[in-house]
Amino acid sequence: MxxxxxxxxxxxxxxxxxxxxxxxxxxxxxxxxxxxxxxxFDFRVVVDFSNKHKLLSTEKQLTVGYEIILDEKFLLEPVLLTENEIDAKVYTLFAKAIFSSRKNLNLVYEINIEPHGGGGSDTIKTFERLLSESRLFVCLLDSDIKHPKGPLGETAKHFALYPKGPNRNSRLEILNAHEIENLIPIPIIEHLFAKEYLGHLFKHANPIKFKKYPDHKNGFLVEQAKKQDMHHGDTFWKDFYHLGDHTYICAKLNSLTEQTKQFLENTSTYKIQEFLDKDANEELFTISNIIASWGVKLRRRLS
Incomplete structure (x- = not known):
C-alpha cells in the first residue's frame, strides 16, 4: 500500500x-x-477498488475486485494441484528448500500452499471445479513425453482448451519433461540409490540432456530408445546405440518419488541445498519459484 x-x-x-x-x-x-x-518476484496480486467483480490475469499480475477477496475461499491458502498428492508434496518440499536459500525473504516470509492430488486422468475435473471457485491454485501436469519429438500424454491433452500460464484464479503449467521423476536432481538419485545400478545415462558426460525423457519407474532400454528414434525419424539416443539392446539407459528406480519425499521431509533445508544446482535443475527451480510466488505469506501475524 x-x-x-x-x-x-x-x-x-x-x-x-x-x-x-x-x-x-x-x-x-x-x-x-x-x-x-x-x-x-515477477508475479503479484493487485486489488482493484473501482471494480468489485474484476478478475483479470496477465503473465505478471492478477487483478482482483475488492468483493472477490471478501470470499473466504479466496483468502484460504492456495492449492497446488498435480495428478497425485505425493507429487504435489514433493514439489512443495523442493519449493520450500529453494525458498529457504533466499535469506532476505526467508526471514520474513514462508510458503503456505495446499498439496492436492487430482486423481490422474480425472485431474481435469478437479481443475475445472477449482476454476469455477474463487480459490487461487497452481496446476502442474506431467507431459508424459518420451522423446523430444514425441506427443503429449493423454492427461495433458485433456487440458488443450486451457491456456498455459495465468488464467483468472489459476496458473497452468505442463512439464517439459516426462514426469516429476525426471526433474529430481541426479545427486539426490545417486544418494538414494547409492548401492544400485542406475543405468548408462548417469555415466554420460551430459546426462541432463537425456534425463527428462525416460520412464524412471519402468526403466528404459537401448532397444526402446532405438525404436523411438526410428519412429520419429531422429537420432536423439545415438550416444547409446553402441550398447547392447537390453542395456538400461535408465534403470528401474522403484519408489523414487516416495523416497525423495521421505528424504526431503527428513533432511534440513540447508543440507538439501547441497544437492541442488540451478543450472542443472533449471525447470525444478522455475517451478519452485512459481509455487513460491503463489504461496508466499508473512511468517508473523498482527496481534
Whole structure:
C-alpha cells in the first residue's frame, strides 16, 4: 500500500483500534515489503477498488475486485494441484528448500500452499471445479513425453482448451519433461540409490540432456530408445546405440518419488541445498519459484 494512502487513512476516525494498529504496522513494513517483493518476484496480486467483480490475469499480475477477496475461499491458502498428492508434496518440499536459500525473504516470509492430488486422468475435473471457485491454485501436469519429438500424454491433452500460464484464479503449467521423476536432481538419485545400478545415462558426460525423457519407474532400454528414434525419424539416443539392446539407459528406480519425499521431509533445508544446482535443475527451480510466488505469506501475524 502506498505510504501516502496509509497516512490519509490514519487521519480517519472511523476505524477500530485493531484497524489502526494494522495501518501503523503496515506503514512501518510497507516500503521494505514492496521493494523486496517487487525485486524477488515477477508475479503479484493487485486489488482493484473501482471494480468489485474484476478478475483479470496477465503473465505478471492478477487483478482482483475488492468483493472477490471478501470470499473466504479466496483468502484460504492456495492449492497446488498435480495428478497425485505425493507429487504435489514433493514439489512443495523442493519449493520450500529453494525458498529457504533466499535469506532476505526467508526471514520474513514462508510458503503456505495446499498439496492436492487430482486423481490422474480425472485431474481435469478437479481443475475445472477449482476454476469455477474463487480459490487461487497452481496446476502442474506431467507431459508424459518420451522423446523430444514425441506427443503429449493423454492427461495433458485433456487440458488443450486451457491456456498455459495465468488464467483468472489459476496458473497452468505442463512439464517439459516426462514426469516429476525426471526433474529430481541426479545427486539426490545417486544418494538414494547409492548401492544400485542406475543405468548408462548417469555415466554420460551430459546426462541432463537425456534425463527428462525416460520412464524412471519402468526403466528404459537401448532397444526402446532405438525404436523411438526410428519412429520419429531422429537420432536423439545415438550416444547409446553402441550398447547392447537390453542395456538400461535408465534403470528401474522403484519408489523414487516416495523416497525423495521421505528424504526431503527428513533432511534440513540447508543440507538439501547441497544437492541442488540451478543450472542443472533449471525447470525444478522455475517451478519452485512459481509455487513460491503463489504461496508466499508473512511468517508473523498482527496481534
Amino acid at each position: 502506498p505510504i501516502d494512502l496509509i497516512e490519509a487513512l490514519l487521519k480517519k476516525t472511523c476505524f477500530s483500534d485493531y484497524a489502526k494498529r494494522a495501518l501503523v504496522d503496515l506503514k512501518t513494513f510497507s516500503r521494505f515489503s514492496k521493494n523486496l517483493l517487487i525485486t524477488e
